[in-house]
Amino acid sequence: MIVAKSLDAALIALREHDDARVIQGGTDLMVEINFNHLKPTTMVSLRHIPELRTITRPDGNTISIGSGVPYSQLEIEPVASVLPALAQASRTVGSPQIRAAGSLGGNLGTCSPAGDTLPVMFALDADIHLQSSDSHRTVSIHQFMTGVKRNVKRHDEIITAVDFPIIDGWQGYSKVGVRNAMVISVASACLVADHKSGDVRLALGSVGPTIIRCRETEQWLKDNASLTHNSVISPDIAREFGARASRECSPIDDHRSTAQYRRHAISILAARLLQKAYS
């Protein structure tokens, strides 16, 4: 076990140990270890690295959140009023115990299509910072996630922070699961209405191998509705928006739900979010 006290120390440890894995909150990794799916030999703990726990505003249009920030911090100020969709998504994660330990970086590291913060990143076009001992790169979330639990992060890289654009508009996150607390999503959606550019962006979780951005549905809406801050969306437009979104995703049947139910859930979630955005 290497308990890193600084980002540099963690990066050097990763460079020197090919078998090393990083751990932040442990809420994904420890489940795998407890059930013998993973037998780690060398671990690098990121828990005590203050640089990964910061929330900064590098410029007026961006908020940058450290990968080690736990959900319990994402639910409250100063994040909640700037990124309400991220706060809403965070409040739906697990239980208070899980939210005190689980982190934004861990959600990205695991990269499950059911990860609750990922649709927010996809709808807001977030950028992921990846650091190794000798390089730094910034990757758009659209390039970062490549499949079910797959991403472009290399072994020697640490996710250090996520940059979210601050938008003038409305944003919201909704999730369907079998109960309120402690539930992995069956289907989820994040909608962002950018009043400045007149765009609506929609990203869906748990209904494809990656998070799905509904670009065709977004374009259809732009062509068929006025999208300024005082626009009104008719129920017919909202319904059609939902129906189109449900056709743009590619859900499967699994132990949590069926593809058919997931499509139905998406059509309702997307329509409701759109109406909320313009009410």
Add this chain to the structure above:
Amino acid sequence: MSMNEFYTLNVNGQPMQVQDSWVGESLLYVLRERLGLPGSKGACEQGECGSCTVLLDGQAVCSCLVMAATAVDSTIVTVEGLDAHGAELTDVQDAFVQQGAVQCGFCTPGLIVAIHHLLEENPQPSELEVKEAISGNICRCTGYGRIFAAVEQAVAVRKASRTS
């Protein structure tokens, strides 16, 4: 599996040595099997039931999901270490006994820790806040009614002691 980890944890105000252990061991395992503190219970080992709840740097977390060797330089408080202010039981434990909130008792230690944490942060929680605070603690016996009654009693006892 190499058993070559040596480290010191700060548990209930005491430094405690862990020797010859495997890096993947959970804090729950280390507390129970290596440090002689069996108060925290293990049922699911996947963060779902809350029976293993401890305070890590003042936050209530599932000890089954904390890799023990990462918890160096942190303060850990288990159910055994909650401050009873010289009495045998803490006010929350006493309320559980008086309100009959314990049946098989398996969920009890985790609930006691979670409720102590809640009342430290929020001495006058609403019903919804209590439900939210213990939403990560599953009890298969009581149906929760008596647990809520116990929280109510603990809140009232603390309020009376503050105003007297």
